[in-house]
Amino acid sequence: MMAPLATEETLRQNCGDQHRLTYVALTRAVHQSVVWWAPMVHSGAFKTGLARMLFNNDPELSAGAKVDVGLTPPLELLASRFTDSIASDVIQVVEVQAPDVSQSGAGSHGGDGAALDGRSLSAATLDRELDRETFRWSYSSLQKKISSSKNADVEGDPTDSRSEDSRAQDELLVSPSSDSDKPADLAAAELTAQQAEAQGWNNPSPYLGLGGGIPFGNLVHELFENLDFTAKNLEEEIKQELLKLTYHQVTAEQLEKLPQVLANTMRTPFGSQFGELSLNTLEASDHLDELDFNLALAQQQPVSASQIGKVIRKHLDSDDPFAKWADRLATGLGHIKLQGYLSGSIDLTLRYTVDGQQKYSVVDYKTNQLSPRDQVGSLLDYHPAELPKVMTHTHYALQALLYSVALHRYLRWRLPGYRPELHLGPVGYLFVRGMVGADTPVVIGGPHDGVRAGVFCWQPPVELIEELSTLLAGGQTQAVAS
Incomplete structure (x- = not known):
């Protein structure tokens, strides 16, 4: 096991890397950036640099700490934090609905190869000659x-x-x-x-x-x-x-x-x-x-x-x-x-x-x-x-x-x-x-x-x-x- 100070330093450096990666990802686009975030409790989603940027502006938050959004639904919290940007259409916040999988227990398609809308799934056909030279x-x-x-x-x-x-x-x-x-x-x-x-x-x-x-x-x-x-x-x-x-x-x-x-x-x-x-x-x-x-x-x-x-x-x-x-x-x-x-x-x-x-x-x-x-x-x-x-x-x-x-x-x-x-x-x-x-x-x-x-x-x-x-x-x- 790592000593407590070493663990804290590791978390601090990882946190810094997360912030830098998030900054780079969001500042390189010329026309549009699309960011996906899901409140997956056990996946560490509340500890990422993206979560810190979206839901927390406390620079004193300790490294590795989970962002606490309280009882407020994440979508409402985002709407309140970025009110001006949303109003000026600089930022759009969209909730993506989960697909209805009630018709199948296999996720996006049924176990028999049937899609959710009832169509049969089949392999795509390549209709052109590949350039292999x-x-x-x-x-x-x-x-x-x-x-x-x-x-x-x-x-x-x-x-x-x-x-x-x-x-x-x-x-x-x-x-x-x-x-x-x-x-x-x-x-x-x-x-x-x-x-x-x-x-x-x-x-x-x-x-x-x-x-x-x-x-x-x-x-x-x-x-x-x-x-x-x-x-x-x-x-x-x-x-x-x-x-x-x-x-x-x-x-x-x-x-x-x-x-x-x-x-x-x-x-x-x-x-x-x-x-x-x-x-x-x-x-x-x-x-x-x-x-x-x-x-x-x-x-x-x-x-x-x-x-x-x-x-x-x-x-x-x-x-x-x-x-x-x-x-x-x-x-x-x-x-x-x-x-x-x-x-x-x-x-x-x-x-x-x-x-x-x-x-x-x-x-x-x-x-x-x-x-x-x-x-x-x-x-x-x-x-x-x-x-x-x-x-x-x-x-x-x-x-x-x-x-x-x-x-x-x-x-x-x-x-x-x-x-x-x-x-x-x-x-x-x-x-x-x-x-x-x-x-x-x-x-x-x-x-x-x-x-x-x-x-x-x-x-x-x-x-x-x-x-x-x-x-x-x-x-x-x-x-x-x-």
Whole structure:
């Protein structure tokens, strides 16, 4: 049992909640509010916030006490309390008569299915075809559909709602049977064991032991969303933001270590395609956080995932790291139909300049743990040669294209003189666990020359973005027609 003081405090707070809820309910209507109240003695009807408002104006009435209306019928008491409002027709008080159930003991209808007026009751008949294809889609919901049918070892976040892609809700869980749990390949990275050691690829990620999963991802995303990237004392800025996130249950170890670890991530350059930008160089005027979008999809004819795959494959060379993934998308997923709306939230939308040309890019933060489960792993797991596997295995490549279409349409609408071949920059996926500041390993030579661990950068063909935008809007494209 609760102590008397605790009980009284609980009742007091509940009473306050009742009053606030009643106030909100009665002040949100634009034209009319209809309030029902019945004098049900044993249901607590005389203890509600509504009963206090209707029948009692004593602010000293103790919390949890039953409103005493005396011997006066409630309807008469209401008429006397709200005389002026009733007279001016601001309030109408109507007594609702109980139905006559004398003809049946079953309430509103008889036990044999007969209504009170003698008519027979029957099930309603649906005389129209239901629209079963129009939804509010997101990358997460589309990915779940694809994975459930073709790739059972990848699952979307089980807590994610269909329309929610914000923050870490689009970061996927990868099961132990997936390729992502195979050790990083030195041959794929074109490294010898000696080179990997000398260049720092064997170093563990400093994020080790500091959290994981969707909650940790949301914490990092919210920090990046609220931080002043250019703060002079970045570590202190991060610490102060962590102290504000009380509902994330920041641990003492996180409070001690994350400020330095995250600051180092923010100081890691994205690479030459972004003009060596890093998060800590971004002025507030040059980026948008969590840019939400809702795009209308083809209204007349649904778009299939296989059509999307055909358009993607049309614009990729055979040796492109995404070519085989596009083939799978084009040939095996025709049953997934898209119609309605596509919604999403872009983590970071950038404006920057490279070689004198202003550009705009989609950037997504990923806190995924790419090291094999039950192993410490190393920064080699975040080698640029490894990241295309992650991008296709989780269908992040599809997310990158859908978000690029959203940015393309946004710029077409908002940027005077917009030319996608000039203004639409590469997509950046930042796997933050591999980005460790000055000590981040850099690829030397080969196709990934100069690219740092944890940074995935891709410039989709402009023609692909334009044709995909046309397809999603309901237009016919050559790839689809063929």
